[in-house]
Amino acid sequence: MTGAPTLSRMTQPPASAASAASTRERIIASARGMTVRVGWSAVSMGRLAADSGLSRQTVYNEFGSKSGLAEALVLTELALFLDVVEAAFRAEPGDLVAGVRGAVFGVLDLAERDELLRAVVSASHGANSDLLPLLTTRADTLLAVARDVLLRCLAAYDVPFDDAHLEMAVDVVVRTTLSHVMQPSSSPATTADDLAWVAARVLRP
Amino acid sequence: MTGAPTLSRMTQPPASAASAASTRERIIASARGMTVRVGWSAVSMGRLAADSGLSRQTVYNEFGSKSGLAEALVLTELALFLDVVEAAFRAEPGDLVAGVRGAVFGVLDLAERDELLRAVVSASHGANSDLLPLLTTRADTLLAVARDVLLRCLAAYDVPFDDAHLEMAVDVVVRTTLSHVMQPSSSPATTADDLAWVAARVLRP
DNA sequence: TCTGTACAAAACCTATCCTTCTGTAAACCC
DNA sequence: GGGTTTACAGAAGGATAGGTTTTGTACAGA
Numbered sequence: 001m002t003g004a005p006t007l008s009r010m011t012q013p014p015a016s017a018a019s020a021a022s023t024r025e026r027i028i029a030s031a032r033g034m035t036v037r038v039g040w041s042a043v044s045m046g047r048l049a050a051d052s053g054l055s056r057q058t059v060y061n062e063f064g065s066k067s068g069l070a071e072a073l074v075l076t077e078l079a080l081f082l083d084v085v086e087a088a089f090r091a092e093p094g095d096l097v098a099g100v101r102g103a104v105f106g107v108l109d110l111a112e113r114d115e116l117l118r119a120v121v122s123a124s125h126g127a128n129s130d131l132l133p134l135l136t137t138r139a140d141t142l143l144a145v146a147r148d149v150l151l152r153c154l155a156a157y158d159v160p161f162d163d164a165h166l167e168m169a170v171d172v173v174v175r176t177t178l179s180h181v182m183q184p185s186s187s188p189a190t191t192a193d194d195l196a197w198v199a200a201r202v203l204r205p
Numbered sequence: 206m207t208g209a210p211t212l213s214r215m216t217q218p219p220a221s222a223a224s225a226a227s228t229r230e231r232i233i234a235s236a237r238g239m240t241v242r243v244g245w246s247a248v249s250m251g252r253l254a255a256d257s258g259l260s261r262q263t264v265y266n267e268f269g270s271k272s273g274l275a276e277a278l279v280l281t282e283l284a285l286f287l288d289v290v291e292a293a294f295r296a297e298p299g300d301l302v303a304g305v306r307g308a309v310f311g312v313l314d315l316a317e318r319d320e321l322l323r324a325v326v327s328a329s330h331g332a333n334s335d336l337l338p339l340l341t342t343r344a345d346t347l348l349a350v351a352r353d354v355l356l357r358c359l360a361a362y363d364v365p366f367d368d369a370h371l372e373m374a375v376d377v378v379v380r381t382t383l384s385h386v387m388q389p390s391s392s393p394a395t396t397a398d399d400l401a402w403v404a405a406r407v408l409r410p
Numbered sequence: 411t412c413t414g415t416a417c418a419a420a421a422c423c424t425a426t427c428c429t430t431c432t433g434t435a436a437a438c439c440c
Numbered sequence: 441g442g443g444t445t446t447a448c449a450g451a452a453g454g455a456t457a458g459g460t461t462t463t464g465t466a467c468a469g470a
Binding site for chain 1: 344370381383385390406407
Protein backbone atom coordinates (compact mmCIF):
# COMPACT_ATOMS: atom_id res chain seq x y z
CA MET A 1 0.00 0.00 0.00
CA THR A 2 2.85 2.40 -0.66
CA GLY A 3 0.99 3.84 -3.60
CA ALA A 4 3.28 2.23 -6.14
CA PRO A 5 1.29 1.94 -9.37
CA THR A 6 1.12 -1.62 -10.57
CA LEU A 7 -0.78 -3.43 -13.24
CA SER A 8 -3.83 -3.54 -11.05
CA ARG A 9 -4.90 -0.30 -12.65
CA MET A 10 -5.17 -2.15 -15.95
CA THR A 11 -7.59 -4.59 -14.43
CA GLN A 12 -10.12 -1.95 -13.52
CA PRO A 13 -12.76 -0.33 -15.70
CA PRO A 14 -12.29 3.34 -16.63
CA ALA A 15 -14.49 4.76 -13.88
CA SER A 16 -15.62 2.91 -10.79
CA ALA A 17 -16.35 3.49 -7.14
CA ALA A 18 -15.07 1.20 -4.41
CA SER A 19 -18.16 -1.00 -4.55
CA ALA A 20 -17.75 -1.52 -8.29
CA ALA A 21 -14.18 -2.69 -7.82
CA SER A 22 -15.40 -5.08 -5.18
CA THR A 23 -18.06 -6.45 -7.51
CA ARG A 24 -15.46 -6.85 -10.21
CA GLU A 25 -13.10 -8.60 -7.88
CA ARG A 26 -15.82 -10.92 -6.71
CA ILE A 27 -16.63 -11.92 -10.27
CA ILE A 28 -12.99 -12.46 -11.14
CA ALA A 29 -12.49 -14.57 -8.04
CA SER A 30 -15.48 -16.71 -8.99
CA ALA A 31 -14.26 -17.03 -12.56
CA ARG A 32 -10.82 -18.04 -11.33
CA GLY A 33 -12.13 -20.72 -9.01
CA MET A 34 -14.55 -22.04 -11.58
CA THR A 35 -11.85 -22.19 -14.26
CA VAL A 36 -9.57 -24.13 -11.93
CA ARG A 37 -12.40 -26.49 -11.05
CA VAL A 38 -14.08 -27.20 -14.39
CA GLY A 39 -12.00 -25.45 -17.04
CA TRP A 40 -12.53 -22.17 -18.84
CA SER A 41 -14.81 -23.58 -21.53
CA ALA A 42 -17.27 -24.77 -18.88
CA VAL A 43 -17.51 -21.29 -17.35
CA SER A 44 -20.68 -19.61 -18.56
CA MET A 45 -21.75 -16.09 -17.78
CA GLY A 46 -24.93 -17.43 -16.20
CA ARG A 47 -23.21 -19.92 -13.90
CA LEU A 48 -20.62 -17.30 -13.07
CA ALA A 49 -23.29 -14.78 -12.06
CA ALA A 50 -25.02 -17.35 -9.90
CA ASP A 51 -21.73 -18.34 -8.31
CA SER A 52 -20.90 -14.69 -7.55
CA GLY A 53 -24.38 -14.01 -6.21
CA LEU A 54 -24.94 -11.37 -8.89
CA SER A 55 -27.14 -11.07 -11.94
CA ARG A 56 -25.93 -12.10 -15.33
CA GLN A 57 -26.48 -8.58 -16.56
CA THR A 58 -24.06 -7.17 -14.00
CA VAL A 59 -21.34 -9.45 -15.27
CA TYR A 60 -21.96 -8.18 -18.80
CA ASN A 61 -21.99 -4.57 -17.64
CA GLU A 62 -18.64 -5.12 -15.97
CA PHE A 63 -16.72 -7.04 -18.63
CA GLY A 64 -18.70 -6.58 -21.84
CA SER A 65 -18.12 -10.11 -23.10
CA LYS A 66 -16.64 -13.42 -22.17
CA SER A 67 -13.33 -12.60 -23.82
CA GLY A 68 -13.30 -9.33 -21.91
CA LEU A 69 -13.60 -11.38 -18.76
CA ALA A 70 -10.81 -13.68 -19.93
CA GLU A 71 -8.53 -10.74 -20.51
CA ALA A 72 -9.28 -9.33 -17.06
CA LEU A 73 -8.65 -12.74 -15.55
CA VAL A 74 -5.28 -13.06 -17.25
CA LEU A 75 -4.26 -9.52 -16.35
CA THR A 76 -5.25 -10.03 -12.72
CA GLU A 77 -3.18 -13.19 -12.57
CA LEU A 78 -0.27 -11.45 -14.27
CA ALA A 79 -0.45 -8.69 -11.67
CA LEU A 80 0.17 -11.30 -8.96
CA PHE A 81 3.45 -12.23 -10.60
CA LEU A 82 4.53 -8.67 -11.19
CA ASP A 83 3.82 -7.80 -7.57
CA VAL A 84 6.12 -10.65 -6.56
CA VAL A 85 8.81 -9.22 -8.82
CA GLU A 86 8.47 -5.74 -7.41
CA ALA A 87 8.52 -7.00 -3.85
CA ALA A 88 11.66 -9.02 -4.54
CA PHE A 89 13.57 -6.02 -5.82
CA ARG A 90 12.26 -3.79 -3.05
CA ALA A 91 13.66 -6.29 -0.56
CA GLU A 92 17.17 -5.92 -2.00
CA PRO A 93 17.69 -2.22 -2.55
CA GLY A 94 21.46 -2.38 -2.74
CA ASP A 95 22.09 -5.74 -4.40
CA LEU A 96 20.84 -6.11 -7.96
CA VAL A 97 22.02 -9.69 -8.29
CA ALA A 98 20.18 -10.69 -5.11
CA GLY A 99 17.14 -8.89 -6.47
CA VAL A 100 17.28 -10.89 -9.68
CA ARG A 101 17.62 -14.12 -7.73
CA GLY A 102 14.67 -13.20 -5.52
CA ALA A 103 12.48 -12.11 -8.40
CA VAL A 104 13.18 -15.19 -10.51
CA PHE A 105 12.64 -17.47 -7.55
CA GLY A 106 9.43 -15.68 -6.63
CA VAL A 107 8.03 -16.03 -10.13
CA LEU A 108 8.93 -19.70 -10.55
CA ASP A 109 7.80 -20.60 -7.06
CA LEU A 110 4.46 -18.86 -7.56
CA ALA A 111 4.11 -20.48 -10.98
CA GLU A 112 4.43 -23.90 -9.36
CA ARG A 113 1.77 -23.13 -6.77
CA ASP A 114 -0.63 -21.01 -8.82
CA GLU A 115 -3.72 -23.13 -9.43
CA LEU A 116 -4.92 -21.17 -12.44
CA LEU A 117 -1.59 -21.24 -14.21
CA ARG A 118 -1.19 -24.93 -13.42
CA ALA A 119 -4.63 -25.64 -14.86
CA VAL A 120 -3.83 -23.76 -18.06
CA VAL A 121 -0.34 -25.15 -18.59
CA SER A 122 -1.13 -28.74 -17.67
CA ALA A 123 -4.17 -28.55 -19.95
CA SER A 124 -1.81 -27.61 -22.77
CA HIS A 125 0.21 -30.78 -22.19
CA GLY A 126 -2.84 -32.97 -22.04
CA ALA A 127 -5.97 -32.56 -24.07
CA ASN A 128 -7.91 -29.31 -24.31
CA SER A 129 -6.40 -25.88 -24.86
CA ASP A 130 -9.06 -23.86 -23.02
CA LEU A 131 -7.43 -20.61 -21.91
CA LEU A 132 -4.09 -21.35 -23.54
CA PRO A 133 -4.96 -19.60 -26.81
CA LEU A 134 -5.39 -16.43 -24.81
CA LEU A 135 -1.91 -16.86 -23.40
CA THR A 136 -0.14 -17.76 -26.63
CA THR A 137 -1.85 -15.23 -28.88
CA ARG A 138 -1.14 -12.52 -26.33
CA ALA A 139 2.36 -13.72 -25.53
CA ASP A 140 3.84 -10.60 -27.09
CA THR A 141 1.79 -8.42 -24.74
CA LEU A 142 2.81 -10.49 -21.72
CA LEU A 143 6.46 -10.22 -22.72
CA ALA A 144 6.20 -6.48 -23.18
CA VAL A 145 4.45 -5.91 -19.86
CA ALA A 146 6.94 -8.07 -18.00
CA ARG A 147 9.85 -6.26 -19.65
CA ASP A 148 8.45 -2.85 -18.73
CA VAL A 149 7.89 -3.76 -15.10
CA LEU A 150 11.36 -5.22 -14.78
CA LEU A 151 12.90 -2.15 -16.40
CA ARG A 152 11.08 0.08 -13.93
CA CYS A 153 12.34 -2.03 -11.04
CA LEU A 154 15.88 -1.83 -12.34
CA ALA A 155 15.82 1.96 -12.60
CA ALA A 156 16.69 2.07 -8.90
CA TYR A 157 20.05 0.37 -9.45
CA ASP A 158 23.34 1.39 -11.00
CA VAL A 159 24.22 -0.75 -13.99
CA PRO A 160 27.59 -0.48 -15.72
CA PHE A 161 26.19 -0.04 -19.23
CA ASP A 162 23.67 1.99 -21.18
CA ASP A 163 19.91 1.65 -21.45
CA ALA A 164 19.91 -0.19 -24.77
CA HIS A 165 22.09 -2.94 -23.35
CA LEU A 166 20.04 -2.99 -20.18
CA GLU A 167 16.92 -3.58 -22.22
CA MET A 168 18.35 -6.59 -23.95
CA ALA A 169 19.69 -8.03 -20.72
CA VAL A 170 16.19 -7.66 -19.32
CA ASP A 171 14.81 -9.35 -22.41
CA VAL A 172 17.08 -12.34 -21.82
CA VAL A 173 16.07 -12.65 -18.17
CA VAL A 174 12.37 -12.34 -18.94
CA ARG A 175 12.38 -14.84 -21.78
CA THR A 176 14.49 -17.37 -19.90
CA THR A 177 12.30 -17.11 -16.82
CA LEU A 178 9.10 -17.44 -18.82
CA SER A 179 10.58 -20.44 -20.60
CA HIS A 180 11.17 -22.05 -17.22
CA VAL A 181 7.61 -21.28 -16.20
CA MET A 182 6.28 -23.22 -19.17
CA GLN A 183 8.99 -25.88 -19.21
CA PRO A 184 10.91 -26.19 -15.93
CA SER A 185 14.16 -28.10 -15.91
CA SER A 186 15.07 -27.87 -12.22
CA SER A 187 13.83 -26.39 -8.97
CA PRO A 188 12.91 -22.68 -8.73
CA ALA A 189 15.77 -22.12 -6.31
CA THR A 190 18.34 -23.70 -8.62
CA THR A 191 17.10 -21.83 -11.65
CA ALA A 192 17.09 -18.58 -9.70
CA ASP A 193 20.66 -19.20 -8.57
CA ASP A 194 21.70 -19.93 -12.14
CA LEU A 195 20.14 -16.79 -13.57
CA ALA A 196 21.59 -14.74 -10.73
CA TRP A 197 25.02 -16.11 -11.54
CA VAL A 198 24.62 -15.08 -15.18
CA ALA A 199 23.42 -11.66 -14.07
CA ALA A 200 26.43 -11.32 -11.78
CA ARG A 201 28.81 -12.19 -14.64
CA VAL A 202 27.12 -9.70 -16.96
CA LEU A 203 27.12 -6.95 -14.35
CA ARG A 204 30.80 -7.33 -13.39
CA PRO A 205 32.48 -3.96 -13.89
CA MET B 206 30.76 -34.60 -45.25
CA THR B 207 33.51 -34.48 -42.65
CA GLY B 208 32.00 -37.42 -40.86
CA ALA B 209 30.77 -35.32 -37.96
CA PRO B 210 27.88 -37.23 -36.38
CA THR B 211 24.73 -35.15 -36.26
CA LEU B 212 21.15 -35.79 -35.39
CA SER B 213 20.54 -37.26 -38.80
CA ARG B 214 21.40 -40.63 -37.34
CA MET B 215 18.33 -40.32 -35.15
CA THR B 216 16.14 -39.89 -38.18
CA GLN B 217 17.13 -43.22 -39.67
CA PRO B 218 15.81 -46.70 -38.90
CA PRO B 219 18.15 -49.11 -37.11
CA ALA B 220 19.40 -50.90 -40.21
CA SER B 221 19.05 -49.73 -43.77
CA ALA B 222 20.86 -49.67 -47.05
CA ALA B 223 21.28 -46.56 -49.16
CA SER B 224 18.07 -47.17 -51.07
CA ALA B 225 16.05 -47.44 -47.87
CA ALA B 226 17.35 -44.10 -46.69
CA SER B 227 16.39 -42.63 -50.02
CA THR B 228 12.87 -44.03 -49.72
CA ARG B 229 12.60 -42.63 -46.23
CA GLU B 230 13.84 -39.25 -47.32
CA ARG B 231 11.41 -39.20 -50.20
CA ILE B 232 8.50 -39.86 -47.87
CA ILE B 233 9.62 -37.22 -45.41
CA ALA B 234 10.04 -34.69 -48.18
CA SER B 235 6.51 -35.42 -49.40
CA ALA B 236 5.13 -35.20 -45.88
CA ARG B 237 6.88 -31.90 -45.35
CA GLY B 238 5.56 -30.35 -48.53
CA MET B 239 2.07 -31.66 -47.95
CA THR B 240 2.03 -30.33 -44.38
CA VAL B 241 3.11 -26.91 -45.57
CA ARG B 242 0.46 -26.97 -48.27
CA VAL B 243 -2.62 -28.36 -46.51
CA GLY B 244 -1.67 -28.79 -42.85
CA TRP B 245 -0.65 -31.88 -40.92
CA SER B 246 -4.18 -33.02 -40.16
CA ALA B 247 -4.96 -33.23 -43.87
CA VAL B 248 -1.94 -35.47 -44.49
CA SER B 249 -3.10 -39.06 -44.74
CA MET B 250 -0.89 -42.07 -45.18
CA GLY B 251 -2.68 -42.90 -48.42
CA ARG B 252 -2.28 -39.47 -49.99
CA LEU B 253 1.30 -39.39 -48.76
CA ALA B 254 2.11 -42.72 -50.43
CA ALA B 255 0.55 -41.57 -53.69
CA ASP B 256 2.46 -38.30 -53.53
CA SER B 257 5.74 -40.12 -52.93
CA GLY B 258 5.06 -42.66 -55.67
CA LEU B 259 5.16 -45.48 -53.14
CA SER B 260 2.62 -47.83 -51.68
CA ARG B 261 0.84 -47.10 -48.45
CA GLN B 262 2.28 -50.24 -46.94
CA THR B 263 5.83 -49.05 -47.51
CA VAL B 264 5.09 -45.90 -45.56
CA TYR B 265 3.83 -48.01 -42.68
CA ASN B 266 6.83 -50.33 -42.88
CA GLU B 267 9.12 -47.31 -42.69
CA PHE B 268 7.49 -45.27 -39.90
CA GLY B 269 5.10 -47.66 -38.14
CA SER B 270 2.39 -45.09 -37.57
CA LYS B 271 1.41 -41.56 -38.31
CA SER B 272 2.88 -40.26 -35.07
CA GLY B 273 6.08 -42.11 -35.91
CA LEU B 274 6.13 -40.16 -39.13
CA ALA B 275 5.45 -36.93 -37.26
CA GLU B 276 8.36 -37.58 -34.95
CA ALA B 277 10.67 -38.28 -37.88
CA LEU B 278 9.46 -35.12 -39.58
CA VAL B 279 10.15 -33.00 -36.51
CA LEU B 280 13.55 -34.58 -35.95
CA THR B 281 14.54 -34.07 -39.57
CA GLU B 282 13.56 -30.43 -39.36
CA LEU B 283 15.41 -30.06 -36.07
CA ALA B 284 18.51 -31.53 -37.70
CA LEU B 285 18.45 -28.66 -40.20
CA PHE B 286 18.71 -26.18 -37.37
CA LEU B 287 21.38 -28.08 -35.52
CA ASP B 288 23.46 -28.33 -38.68
CA VAL B 289 23.26 -24.55 -38.98
CA VAL B 290 24.47 -24.25 -35.40
CA GLU B 291 27.38 -26.61 -35.95
CA ALA B 292 28.39 -24.88 -39.16
CA ALA B 293 28.33 -21.50 -37.43
CA PHE B 294 30.69 -22.61 -34.72
CA ARG B 295 32.93 -24.44 -37.17
CA ALA B 296 33.27 -21.16 -39.07
CA GLU B 297 34.62 -19.38 -35.99
CA PRO B 298 37.11 -21.76 -34.43
CA GLY B 299 38.89 -19.16 -32.35
CA ASP B 300 36.11 -16.74 -31.42
CA LEU B 301 33.37 -18.14 -29.21
CA VAL B 302 31.40 -14.91 -29.14
CA ALA B 303 31.39 -14.71 -32.93
CA GLY B 304 30.29 -18.34 -32.97
CA VAL B 305 27.37 -17.56 -30.69
CA ARG B 306 26.36 -14.64 -32.87
CA GLY B 307 26.57 -16.76 -36.00
CA ALA B 308 24.66 -19.65 -34.50
CA VAL B 309 21.86 -17.51 -33.11
CA PHE B 310 21.57 -15.59 -36.34
CA GLY B 311 21.55 -18.80 -38.34
CA VAL B 312 18.78 -20.30 -36.26
CA LEU B 313 16.56 -17.20 -36.28
CA ASP B 314 17.15 -16.56 -39.94
CA LEU B 315 16.31 -20.14 -40.86
CA ALA B 316 13.28 -20.01 -38.58
CA GLU B 317 11.96 -17.05 -40.53
CA ARG B 318 12.41 -18.78 -43.86
CA ASP B 319 11.53 -22.35 -42.90
CA GLU B 320 8.15 -23.09 -44.45
CA LEU B 321 7.31 -25.96 -42.13
CA LEU B 322 8.10 -24.05 -38.97
CA ARG B 323 6.24 -21.02 -40.27
CA ALA B 324 3.19 -23.17 -40.99
CA VAL B 325 3.25 -24.67 -37.51
CA VAL B 326 3.87 -21.45 -35.60
CA SER B 327 1.49 -19.27 -37.59
CA ALA B 328 -1.16 -21.99 -37.18
CA SER B 329 -0.72 -21.70 -33.43
CA HIS B 330 -1.52 -17.98 -33.58
CA GLY B 331 -4.53 -18.50 -35.74
CA ALA B 332 -6.97 -21.35 -35.55
CA ASN B 333 -5.93 -25.01 -35.64
CA SER B 334 -3.13 -26.53 -33.64
CA ASP B 335 -2.16 -29.29 -36.08
CA LEU B 336 1.47 -30.20 -35.45
CA LEU B 337 1.90 -27.78 -32.56
CA PRO B 338 0.95 -30.36 -29.90
CA LEU B 339 3.88 -32.42 -31.08
CA LEU B 340 6.16 -29.45 -30.55
CA THR B 341 4.84 -28.34 -27.19
CA THR B 342 4.44 -31.77 -25.60
CA ARG B 343 7.94 -32.65 -26.76
CA ALA B 344 9.41 -29.27 -25.90
CA ASP B 345 11.50 -30.81 -23.16
CA THR B 346 13.09 -33.19 -25.67
CA LEU B 347 13.79 -30.36 -28.09
CA LEU B 348 15.38 -28.31 -25.34
CA ALA B 349 17.54 -31.22 -24.24
CA VAL B 350 18.72 -32.04 -27.77
CA ALA B 351 19.53 -28.42 -28.51
CA ARG B 352 21.43 -28.10 -25.25
CA ASP B 353 23.46 -31.22 -25.96
CA VAL B 354 24.43 -30.15 -29.44
CA LEU B 355 25.43 -26.71 -28.25
CA LEU B 356 27.49 -28.19 -25.44
CA ARG B 357 29.31 -30.43 -27.90
CA CYS B 358 30.03 -27.43 -30.12
CA LEU B 359 31.38 -25.50 -27.16
CA ALA B 360 33.76 -28.25 -26.14
CA ALA B 361 36.19 -26.91 -28.72
CA TYR B 362 36.55 -23.58 -26.92
CA ASP B 363 38.18 -22.45 -23.69
CA VAL B 364 35.65 -21.04 -21.26
CA PRO B 365 36.71 -19.34 -18.05
CA PHE B 366 34.44 -21.39 -15.76
CA ASP B 367 33.49 -24.97 -15.00
CA ASP B 368 31.11 -27.32 -16.79
CA ALA B 369 28.17 -26.79 -14.46
CA HIS B 370 28.20 -23.07 -15.12
CA LEU B 371 28.72 -23.66 -18.81
CA GLU B 372 25.62 -25.83 -18.89
CA MET B 373 23.45 -23.14 -17.39
CA ALA B 374 24.85 -20.48 -19.68
CA VAL B 375 23.98 -22.77 -22.57
CA ASP B 376 20.51 -23.23 -21.11
CA VAL B 377 19.99 -19.48 -21.11
CA VAL B 378 21.13 -19.09 -24.70
CA VAL B 379 18.99 -21.98 -25.92
CA ARG B 380 15.85 -20.86 -24.14
CA THR B 381 16.22 -17.24 -25.18
CA THR B 382 16.83 -18.18 -28.79
CA LEU B 383 13.89 -20.58 -28.85
CA SER B 384 11.73 -17.88 -27.31
CA HIS B 385 12.70 -15.58 -30.15
CA VAL B 386 11.87 -18.29 -32.66
CA MET B 387 8.33 -18.51 -31.32
CA GLN B 388 7.93 -14.82 -30.51
CA PRO B 389 10.42 -12.54 -32.31
CA SER B 390 10.88 -9.00 -31.07
CA SER B 391 13.41 -7.72 -33.60
CA SER B 392 15.44 -8.87 -36.60
CA PRO B 393 17.57 -12.03 -36.41
CA ALA B 394 20.73 -9.93 -36.81
CA THR B 395 19.82 -7.61 -33.95
CA THR B 396 18.87 -10.46 -31.64
CA ALA B 397 22.05 -12.32 -32.53
CA ASP B 398 24.11 -9.21 -31.76
CA ASP B 399 22.32 -8.82 -28.44
CA LEU B 400 22.88 -12.40 -27.36
CA ALA B 401 26.50 -12.22 -28.49
CA TRP B 402 26.94 -9.12 -26.35
CA VAL B 403 25.57 -10.96 -23.32
CA ALA B 404 27.83 -13.92 -24.09
CA ALA B 405 30.81 -11.60 -24.33
CA ARG B 406 30.00 -10.05 -20.93
CA VAL B 407 29.60 -13.48 -19.35
CA LEU B 408 32.80 -14.81 -20.89
CA ARG B 409 34.99 -11.86 -19.87
CA PRO B 410 37.87 -13.24 -17.80
C1' DT C 411 -26.51 0.41 -9.22
C1' DC C 412 -28.13 -3.72 -9.59
C1' DT C 413 -32.05 -6.92 -10.85
C1' DG C 414 -35.46 -9.42 -13.66
C1' DT C 415 -37.36 -10.60 -17.80
C1' DA C 416 -37.50 -10.99 -22.70
C1' DC C 417 -35.48 -11.90 -27.07
C1' DA C 418 -32.70 -13.02 -31.54
C1' DA C 419 -28.64 -15.03 -33.17
C1' DA C 420 -25.02 -17.87 -32.48
C1' DA C 421 -22.93 -21.78 -30.48
C1' DC C 422 -23.24 -26.29 -28.63
C1' DC C 423 -24.88 -31.13 -27.81
C1' DT C 424 -26.91 -35.72 -29.67
C1' DA C 425 -27.92 -39.12 -32.61
C1' DT C 426 -27.59 -40.94 -37.04
C1' DC C 427 -25.50 -42.29 -41.24
C1' DC C 428 -21.87 -42.45 -44.42
C1' DT C 429 -17.21 -41.92 -45.69
C1' DT C 430 -12.41 -41.91 -44.91
C1' DC C 431 -8.35 -43.29 -42.43
C1' DT C 432 -5.51 -46.19 -39.60
C1' DG C 433 -3.09 -50.18 -38.63
C1' DT C 434 -2.31 -55.15 -39.58
C1' DA C 435 -2.09 -59.18 -42.41
C1' DA C 436 -1.44 -62.07 -46.13
C1' DA C 437 -0.16 -63.30 -51.03
C1' DC C 438 2.81 -61.91 -54.65
C1' DC C 439 6.75 -59.99 -57.51
C1' DC C 440 11.20 -58.63 -58.51
C1' DG D 441 15.64 -58.19 -48.86
C1' DG D 442 12.67 -54.40 -50.67
C1' DG D 443 8.58 -53.38 -52.63
C1' DT D 444 3.46 -53.84 -54.24
C1' DT D 445 -1.31 -55.14 -54.15
C1' DT D 446 -5.52 -56.53 -52.07
C1' DA D 447 -8.37 -57.20 -48.13
C1' DC D 448 -10.24 -56.18 -43.68
C1' DA D 449 -11.89 -54.51 -38.80
C1' DG D 450 -12.11 -50.80 -35.96
C1' DA D 451 -11.35 -45.93 -35.09
C1' DA D 452 -11.96 -41.58 -36.51
C1' DG D 453 -13.98 -37.82 -39.31
C1' DG D 454 -17.59 -35.25 -41.86
C1' DA D 455 -22.45 -34.16 -42.89
C1' DT D 456 -27.24 -33.60 -41.54
C1' DA D 457 -31.09 -32.47 -38.64
C1' DG D 458 -33.09 -31.70 -34.14
C1' DG D 459 -33.24 -29.59 -29.75
C1' DT D 460 -30.98 -27.14 -26.00
C1' DT D 461 -27.77 -23.86 -24.02
C1' DT D 462 -25.30 -19.56 -24.23
C1' DT D 463 -24.20 -15.14 -25.76
C1' DG D 464 -25.03 -10.41 -26.09
C1' DT D 465 -28.46 -6.57 -26.06
C1' DA D 466 -32.51 -4.11 -24.50
C1' DC D 467 -35.59 -2.20 -21.31
C1' DA D 468 -38.60 -1.68 -17.27
C1' DG D 469 -38.32 -1.64 -12.34
C1' DA D 470 -36.58 -1.70 -7.08
